[in-house]
Amino acid sequence: MKPIILKQSCWGKVREHQYDVAILPWGATEPHNLHLPYGTDTLQAEAFAGKAADIAWDKGAKCMVLPGIPLGVQNPGQVDLPFCLHTSPATQTAILRDILTSLQGQGILKLVVMNSHGGNGFKSIIRELQPEFQNMFIGVIDWFSVSECYHFFDDPGDHAGELETSVMMHCFPEFVLPLAEAGNGEAKGFKLEGLKSKLAWTPRNWSKVSEDTGVGNPMKATKEKGEKCFDFLSDKIAGFLVELAAVEGDDIYE
Numbered sequence: 001m002k003p004i005i006l007k008q009s010c011w012g013k014v015r016e017h018q019y020d021v022a023i024l025p026w027g028a029t030e031p032h033n034l035h036l037p038y039g040t041d042t043l044q045a046e047a048f049a050g051k052a053a054d055i056a057w058d059k060g061a062k063c064m065v066l067p068g069i070p071l072g073v074q075n076p077g078q079v080d081l082p083f084c085l086h087t088s089p090a091t092q093t094a095i096l097r098d099i100l101t102s103l104q105g106q107g108i109l110k111l112v113v114m115n116s117h118g119g120n121g122f123k124s125i126i127r128e129l130q131p132e133f134q135n136m137f138i139g140v141i142d143w144f145s146v147s148e149c150y151h152f153f154d155d156p157g158d159h160a161g162e163l164e165t166s167v168m169m170h171c172f173p174e175f176v177l178p179l180a181e182a183g184n185g186e187a188k189g190f191k192l193e194g195l196k197s198k199l200a201w202t203p204r205n206w207s208k209v210s211e212d213t214g215v216g217n218p219m220k221a222t223k224e225k226g227e228k229c230f231d232f233l234s235d236k237i238a239g240f241l242v243e244l245a246a247v248e249g250d251d252i253y254e
Helices: 040-058 089-105 122-133 147-152 162-171 223-246
Strands: 021-026 063-065 110-115 137-142
Touching: 021 040, 021 089, 021 223, 040 063, 040 110, 040 162, 040 223, 089 110, 089 122, 110 122, 110 223, 122 137, 137 223, 147 162, 147 223, 162 223
Parallel strands: 021 063, 021 110, 110 137
Antiparallel strands: none
C-alpha cells in the first residue's frame, strides 16, 4: 500500500487555505544494499511527511509537503560508487536558505525538515540560519532516530537493514527486489575502543565497512513490520505537526 500524499497541491486548492506548516522531505542518493533503490532515503522522507501531513490535516493543521531534496552528505568509500551523489553542508545550507526566503515572503513561517539520511547534519545548519529568519520556526525530524520505531524489528540495522527494507516493502513494494538478491548487510565495526564506545567519532569508510553497502541484515524484513512502524511513526509526527500548527508565532516555550 502506498502512503497517501497530501492532495491539496494544486493552485485551485492551495489558494483556498492559509497554511500553518511546510514540511521539507530531505534524503540522499546512494546505494542501499543490493535490493533497495538509490532513492530510498528520499522516498521514505516523502512517505512519512505525506502520511503525517494528511493525518494532521484531518485534525485541523494546515500542512503542505514540499518536493523532496535527494541530495545528502556522503561518507568516504560510499561516494566513490557510481551515481552516489555527495552534497556539501554548505550547498545544503544555501538550498535551505533559498527555501526559507521563499516561504517567509509568502507568510509561511514554520518549516520542518523531514530528514531521512544519517549523514545530513541539519542541527548545525539550522543554528546558522535561524538568526537570518528570526520570525520563523525552523526544525528537523530525524525519523530514524525515534527509538520507539526500533521495537517493531528483531534486528533493525543501520542502512538497508530490516527496518528500512520493511518500510520500503510497505510503502514502495514495486521498488524492492526479492530478498534472495540482497546481501546480508554484514559490516565491520571499529577496533578502537574509543570509537566503539562513541567517546570519539569519525565517519565510516564504507568500502572498508560493508561489501554490499548494507549495514544490517534485511532477511527478516516484512511489509507487515513496515506497516506497523510506518503507521506508528506517522501518527507520532502528525501529533507534533498539530501542536506546532496551534502555537502563535514562535511561542514554543513554557
